[in-house]
Amino acid sequence: MSLRAETVSWSAGGRTIVDAVDLEVVPGEFLGIIGPNGSGKTSLISLLAGIRPPKSGTVSLGGRPLAKTTRRDIAQRIALVEQQAETTERITARQAVELGRTPHLGALSPWSSRDADIVERALAHVGMSDLADRMWHTLSGGERQRLHIARALAQQPQILLLDEPTNHLDIHHQIGLLELVRGQKLTVVAALHDLNHAAVFCDRMAVMDRGRIVAIGTPTDILTEDRILAVFGVTATVETDEDGSCFVRYRRPRPKLQLISDTTKRHDHAR
């Protein structure tokens, strides 16, 4: 089932956050969205998930506008893992994952053994079966993030949207989590911070800058020294391995001399 955004815009407080974005997510692909802070990645993900209505344009799922689809129908097909969703409720790890069955349950339909099986499988997928009965507030950031993924998996979606899923995780868990998501037979759209992770795990990458998608393509097409400088303002060298995958090596900012002369000037004033 394909997810598609057509000239989608969104603004808040008079500022345009997402500016006429066109994006077609190909079924089965892992699409990474990269871009500097405030470039509109989170907002675009929310629009694609249908939890925010666009100011203009349409997001459609399988040809049908999300605005004309019930929240429940959307949630049976699209799961969203937000950045840092937290709770003070005293719930267990398993209960957090059980919430993922919500779109499949009605007010009167009872919790079935099938739902319980799906939850157990989702817990096993993220390697959290052993900790299933632990209280949420006793778990580490990485464990919580894996449970959020498990909840999304328990939704049994076709499309998984992730907003910076690896934030606050150590490198082992960052790689493990992306590998886990990559291993599901799902269409994935993920806002990612780390360009090298994006290069390793994405089929395609979209670059966002000031609310627009300025480039989209395979990691080797996208990760060029000029583009990294233009979008992120960072000098970098891009190296390509013999297997064709690429790697970004960042450089320290060049204009050191100017900094020194600034300090001297300040010293002069002080005198």
Added chain:
Amino acid sequence: MRSAPLAINRTGAVSTALALLFLALALGAAIGETAIPLDVVGKTVANRLWGAGYPLDAIDEGIVWNYRLSRAVVAACCGAALSLCGVVLQALLRNALADPYILGISAGASTGAVAVAILGIGAGMLTLSLGAFLGAVFAFALVSLLALRAGRGTGAIILAGVAGSQLFNALTSFIVTKSANAEQARGIMFWLLGNLSGVRWPDVALALPVALGGLLVCLWHARALDAFTFGAESAASLGIPVKRVYVILISATALMTAVMVSIVGSIGFVGLVIPHAARFLVGVRHGLLLPAAALAGAIFMIAADILSRVIIPGQVLPIGVITALVGAPAFALILSRGRAAS
């Protein structure tokens, strides 16, 4: 695997709950300045409901049926409804301190009721309950607006609620002082602290359907309330129509609060403490938490009413005094336990 024992126990749990509730009601009718044996209470109910024709002392029967039983039923409805409101508001606003009293909904309902009763707003077209409902909705709208303007932090709504209750309490005092005669003023001040003395069967006819209806509406949305565990956006991504749920549940909360306030005055701490106690007993799942909180609230309120009648011989304390005297230390305990656990 976890739900199986729950399903087996469900019938048992429901009958135990109902038995506890009926026992509390019977005790509410039996205990008082003149103690009346439980079997007389039972026979009175049998006489009145099924015309059983037990020979009973007319005065005893009158006390049980006309005064104490109606009062106990209204106390139960009130306790249940306020506890439900607390559970719902705490879940929707994701704030452990949310309850109709603290958020100023009760104060707004009082103002609305007083405006209808004393100023005659609505020229007889508005009942006390409707006035209270409008006051409650208006107060909640105002408090929400203030909280939104103050920023979206979870503390904002509580601060806005404090400001709102002060404002509406001041308005109520203003109306009472300016327009009520001495007799009215005394009556209203007593009612404002929570008072079940004037309660009769017609009040039951209003309180019972509202409490039961409120319970059903809340139970219908139990899974939606669960889905708010990680916030409104997360609920939306789990397929919950967030705006519709807000409107339905906030209206239900305002209506329950308003009806209870219009009958017994504004009573604090029930909506705050009982949900926490219930969560401690049965966990955070709303399918179980809602009925448990309603039951605990009902029993707590009947007990508070009994205490208010017997604690000072020959005098009735406002029930709000009892709920606060019991509720405040209980709440302090919950707060410190919560801190120790986290």
